[in-house]
Amino acid sequence: MSLDERFLSVCKTTPIVDCHNDFPYACRLQLHYELHQPDTKFDFNSVLNSQTDLVKMLKGHMGVQFFSCWIECKDDYLSQDFNKPTTVVRDTVEQIDFIKRLCREYPEHLSFVHTADEAYEKFLEGKGEKISITLGVEGLHQVDLSLAVVRQYYELGVRYITLTHNCDNPFATAASSIAAGKEDAGLSSYGVDCIREMNRIGMIVDLSHVSHKTMLDVLKVTKAPVLFSHSSVYQLTNHERNVRDDVLELVKKNGGVVSVNFFPVFIRQHGNEDATIEDAVDHIKYIVDKIGWDHVGLGSDFDGIPHGPKGLEDTSKYPDLVKKVWKVTGATEQDIAKFMGMNVLRVWKDCETVSHQMKNSELVESNWDKREWVFPGYGRSFPEIYPGSLQSHDNIYKDDKLDHNPRNGKVSK
Numbered sequence: 437m438s439l440d441e442r443f444l445s446v447c448k449t450t451p452i453v454d455c456h457n458d459f460p461y462a463c464r465l466q467l468h469y470e471l472h473q474p475d476t477k478f479d480f481n482s483v484l485n486s487q488t489d490l491v492k493m494l495k496g497h498m499g500v501q502f503f504s505c506w507i508e509c510k511d512d513y514l515s516q517d518f519n520k521p522t523t524v525v526r527d528t529v530e531q532i533d534f535i536k537r538l539c540r541e542y543p544e545h546l547s548f549v550h551t552a553d554e555a556y557e558k559f560l561e562g563k564g565e566k567i568s569i570t571l572g573v574e575g576l577h578q579v580d581l582s583l584a585v586v587r588q589y590y591e592l593g594v595r596y597i598t599l600t601h602n603c604d605n606p607f608a609t610a611a612s613s614i615a616a617g618k619e620d621a622g623l624s625s626y627g628v629d630c631i632r633e634m635n636r637i638g639m640i641v642d643l644s645h646v647s648h649k650t651m652l653d654v655l656k657v658t659k660a661p662v663l664f665s666h667s668s669v670y671q672l673t674n675h676e677r678n679v680r681d682d683v684l685e686l687v688k689k690n691g692g693v694v695s696v697n698f699f700p701v702f703i704r705q706h707g708n709e710d711a712t713i714e715d716a717v718d719h720i721k722y723i724v725d726k727i728g729w730d731h732v733g734l735g736s737d738f739d740g741i742p743h744g745p746k747g748l749e750d751t752s753k754y755p756d757l758v759k760k761v762w763k764v765t766g767a768t769e770q771d772i773a774k775f776m777g778m779n780v781l782r783v784w785k786d787c788e789t790v791s792h793q794m795k796n797s798e799l800v801e802s803n804w805d806k807r808e809w810v811f812p813g814y815g816r817s818f819p820e821i822y823p824g825s826l827q828s829h830d831n832i833y834k835d836d837k838l839d840h841n842p843r844n845g846k847v848s849k
């Protein structure tokens with residue numbers, strides 16, 4: 437059988453799983469999610485100028501897509517006031533809503549799925565015409581200090597959260613802070629609480645974007661395998677966003693997966709304009725040689741990057757990449773299937789299993805210890821739940837002069 441025939445044969449039972457695509461943010465930026473205005477020409481079923489559309493995805497034999505719900509960090513990336521109110525939860529929920537709307541508008545090709553098994557089943561049912569869609573949130577800044585938001589994102593269908601984006605947050609330190617010369621504080625104690633809660637509810641822990649120490653700290657405490665949703669190899673391209681050898685060894689022990697990012701800056705040491713599909717192959721092969729076929733996957737970052745490497749420009753090009761990897765490694769059918777997507781589905785399922793095993797563990801109630809709780813002055817006059825309950829927390833009361841509510845300052849009877 438030729439390599440083309442072998443590839444098509446594997447595709448019958450193996451979805452190509454991509455762990456990171458930012459197309460929803462492009463729709464936020466360019467369309468404000470308005471797909472049906474009189475002058476809107478949006479049709480996901482046609483060839484768009486973006487790196488992602490249904491024509492390209494189906495040509496690329498895609499079976500499962502984790503769409504990224506990414507909202508940027510606050511204005512000051514390096515010294516944020518974590519207590520400053522933000523609109524980030526609204527903005528993230530809009531991303532989630534948009535991706536679900538997209539699935540409802542194109543039901544012949546997109547299925548919104550909730551479990552690893554469902555993702556695989558819907559792919560099989562579709563016979564190459566259906567892509568299972570799920571979600572990742574790109575940074576714990578998007579939960580705005582609150583583990584309640586982590587839990588509710590899971591309820592809404594989010595299946596991984598990246599611990600940071602390009603900014604530190606109360607949970608963890610970002611790679612970009614280290615690149616900017618800050619000290620690596622790693623995972624905080626509140627971050628440890630968060631990992632426990634993510635493990636408990638079955639949310640995959642994504643270590644892309646975090647600092648080296650954060651990676652090491654998380655790998656010490658997580659009970660479930662981790663994912664790097666879009667990161668490449670540090671040894672080949674010395675960028676803080678990439679994964680160092682010591683971490684690769686720990687990912688092997690942990691049972692996790694590194695899904696290789698195609699961003700030219702992350703896969704080509706110098707002169708990223710010249711990056712090609714061969715550079716992506718080198719990163720994949722490096723991981724395979726170092727820690728084996730069980731720990732490598734795909735994390736394109738399409739539509740979050742200005743352009744892909746030559747030969748790997750958009751979502752239609754996965755088959756070219758898989759075949760090149762196959763050719764240079766001489767992999768078995770089973771190995772290539774793991775790389776194409778079965779590894780990521782395994783990590784997803786393992787996280788569900790850990791969650792099931794923890795079903796009798798207590799929910800993590802803790803709040804960030806530096807969180808400011810601000811209430812209107814009249815809150816002080818409410819009846820106490822139990823003696824001392826009002827005094828035992830460090831609340832901040834503000835008397836808002838613009839509030840003409842008659843209850844302001846006194847409880848009305």
Ligand SMILES: [Zn+2]
Binds near residue numbers: 574645666
């Ligand atoms: Zn990213």
